[in-house]
Amino acid sequence: MKSRSEDKSSAHAELVRDLLGKRALVFVGLMGAGKSVIGKMVANAIGVPFIDSDNEIEEASRMPISDLFASYGEPEFRALEGRVISRLLKDGPIVLSTGGGAFINPATRQEIRQRSLSVWLKADLDVLWERVRRRSHRPLLQTENPRQTLRNLMEQRYPIYAEADLVVNSRDVSKDVIVGEVIDAVLQTKKSHMDAAGVANDK
């Protein structure tokens, strides 16, 4: 027999799937925010397929992203990323974790805003830095002072990530807590819509 918390989780999963309908749930945010790891866990929790656009690009091009940047440059990478995301958003309900720069590209951002429910995983510099400092596969962080580069990217990008539909603070707590907060934030959009409709009906 299912426990009460399993019942609640499967009821929430169904509500989230209903709420998404044909839309994707798309994670945006800076490198190290947890888009890939949290996205996959959310997909498992709600029972829809998970896709990571960075992985998808690497499979399609049969090259690591760092090689793509080195051989073709960032603008080519962004164009390819935009095409891949555009195709994935037409695939029906999925959880899609994007690369850190995807939502910064105006055309890609517009498409994500039109076709999905987007979640910005927002983290502060210390959290991001602790998570990315030991890895060397991120081409944008191959600089003399990668911590400062990350800080600069936060300044440039945070006002843009703020255009996502939902924000969840990615911090130093268990991943399950963040997954729960994402699901609550999605469910809250339904409540907000119903509240808004209620207010309108009262007029």
Ligand SMILES: Nc1ncnc2c1ncn2[C@@H]1O[C@H](COP(=O)(O)OP(=O)(O)OP(=O)(O)O)[C@@H](O)[C@H]1O
């Ligand atoms: N809540 C968390 N607690 C502990 N570690 C975390 C948490 N969230 C993410 N991490 C860890 O941080 C690292 C970066 O996460 P992840 O690869 O998912 O980031 P990302 O946003 O996909 O980055 P990128 O844009 O570079 O792909 C991973 O090692 C992951 O396990």
Ligand SMILES: O=C(O)C1=C[C@@H](O)[C@@H](O)[C@H](O)C1
């Ligand atoms: O923040 C960015 O611009 C990037 C993040 C990664 O996910 C990769 O998509 C790539 O390294 C670029």
Ligand SMILES: [Mg+2]
């Ligand atoms: Mg990732």
